[in-house]
Amino acid sequence: MNEFLMNEARNINYKVIPISIEGKLTMHDKSILKNIFNKFKVTDIKYDISESEFNLFLNCVDFEKLKETILNYKSEKISETLLLLLDKIISELDSIKSYGLKGKKRLYVGYDKERKVRGRKEKENNRNRYYYANKSDFSTINNEIPQVYINKILCGDSLDILKKLPDNSIDLIFTSPPYNFGLDYESNEDAHDWEKYFNKLFSIFDECIRILKYGGRIIVNIQPLFSDYIPSHHIISNYFMKKQLIWKGEILWEKNNYNCKYTAWGSWKSPSNPYLKYTWEFLEIFCKGTLKKTGKKENIDITVDEFKKWVISRWSIAPERNMKEYNHPAMFPEELAMRVLKLFSFQSDIVLDPFNGVGTTTFVAKITNRRFIGIDISPEYCEKAIARLNTTLF
Numbered sequence: 041m042n043e044f045l046m047n048e049a050r051n052i053n054y055k056v057i058p059i060s061i062e063g064k065l066t067m068h069d070k071s072i073l074k075n076i077f078n079k080f081k082v083t084d085i086k087y088d089i090s091e092s093e094f095n096l097f098l099n100c101v102d103f104e105k106l107k108e109t110i111l112n113y114k115s116e117k118i119s120e121t122l123l124l125l126l127d128k129i130i131s132e133l134d135s136i137k138s139y140g141l142k143g144k145k146r147l148y149v150g151y152d153k154e155r156k157v158r159g160r161k162e163k164e165n166n167r168n169r170y171y172y173a174n175k176s177d178f179s180t181i182n183n184e185i186p187q188v189y190i191n192k193i194l195c196g197d198s199l200d201i202l203k204k205l206p207d208n209s210i211d212l213i214f215t216s217p218p219y220n221f222g223l224d225y226e227s228n229e230d231a232h233d234w235e236k237y238f239n240k241l242f243s244i245f246d247e248c249i250r251i252l253k254y255g256g257r258i259i260v261n262i263q264p265l266f267s268d269y270i271p272s273h274h275i276i277s278n279y280f281m282k283k284q285l286i287w288k289g290e291i292l293w294e295k296n297n298y299n300c301k302y303t304a305w306g307s308w309k310s311p312s313n314p315y316l317k318y319t320w321e322f323l324e325i326f327c328k329g330t331l332k333k334t335g336k337k338e339n340i341d342i343t344v345d346e347f348k349k350w351v352i353s354r355w356s357i358a359p360e361r362n363m364k365e366y367n368h369p370a371m372f373p374e375e376l377a378m379r380v381l382k383l384f385s386f387q388s389d390i391v392l393d394p395f396n397g398v399g400t401t402t403f404v405a406k407i408t409n410r411r412f413i414g415i416d417i418s419p420e421y422c423e424k425a426i427a428r429l430n431t432t433l434f
């Protein structure tokens with residue numbers, strides 16, 4: 041791009057997006073490009089074209105209008121080269137996930153200025169960020185897990201089995217405990233008095249915290265039992281905070297399903313006691329000792345596109361559809377485990393699921409080159425988890 045244009049981009053505040061042209065644009069193509077961009081203000085969006093490079097100068101744009109305009113011109117007689125260029129323009133813009141909004145326009149420049157906080161670091165220190173966890177005295181010395189436990193499905197009560205594992209030896213725990221909904225699991229009941237339920241769960245979580253490495257993460261998928269008015273996700277999060285883990289955040293797993301009929305509980309069309317409906321579950325993410333996890337660069341397997349998509353912490357993933365096939369009432373889908381593992385762990389890390397069910401976590405850990413340990417109290421589920429691992433080719 042020439043210097044004049046660079047200066048202009050700086051002065052008028054454009055974001056410049058270079059796009060390569062594959063082929064040669066005809067005069068007709070060029071006049072079509074002109075017609076498309078004439079529909080927009082030059083101070084919002086414009087372009088410069090040279091032999092093999094097309095530079096988009098972007099300040100703000102009504103993206104839907106741009107897409108529609110381009111679509112209209114695509115029906116005209118245009119060359120393959122222009123067709124490809126127009127597709128690239130749309131996909132480049134679509135891949136920009138950080139922008140402000142003003143009416144229908146996406147703002148690409150200066151939209152985040154007003155949110156800049158002067159002296160942010162000092163203010164953070166004054167506020168005492170994650171005050172509930174910053175006096176924790178977890179050991180920073182991590183240990184190796186004995187070989188006998190690696191890549192194994194272990195059958196039994198997690199409370200007993202976890203006690204055998206060394207302190208600070210697990211990189212990532214991803215799990216979905218029984219929710220106490222009254223589901224029909226093979227080997228245990230799922231409807232206890234709530235206090236008894238949480239006491240048992242917390243004694244298992246105490247072991248999880250102990251065996252987690254310094255810098256390790258525990259991620260719990262949980263759906264509260266709304267009909268009992270028990271916010272399990274808050275209760276569990278509070279427990280981890282009391283144990284001085286750092287709350288890294290929360291992912292909303294949007295399942296797009298409805299969990300009850302309108303009239304199942306509460307009042308119908310009356311403020312007396314309306315029942316709120318949820319189509320999502322939560323993933324609560326906690327870190328031991330530090331937010332940063334160490335790992336080798338060559339063991340990162342998340343792609344740029346996956347990273348950009350998944351750090352937006354509302355994940356739209358359909359519920360698992362094969363629960364009948366596995367005869368398990370509460371599996372999570374492989375896609376959920378895949379995202380968690382790739383976003384929060386490195387290849388060859390040790391991943392543990394202490395409520396492994398039919399082995400979704402351990403299966404995904406295996407196919408993504410992590411080492412794993414899965415525990416479940418049901419021998420039938422453990423057998424299925426092992427059979428599932430054996431379906432992989434390696």
Ligand SMILES: C[S@@+](CC[C@H](N)C(=O)[O-])C[C@H]1O[C@@H](n2cnc3c(N)ncnc32)[C@H](O)[C@@H]1O
Nearest residue numbers: 197198218370371372395397398399400416417
């Ligand atoms: C919500 S399910 C997990 C399902 C799993 N995520 C999957 O996709 O297959 C909870 C599992 O915890 C197991 N479980 C319940 N209490 C347990 C305990 N004390 N120790 C180990 N597993 C237990 C149940 O058998 C059940 O399979």
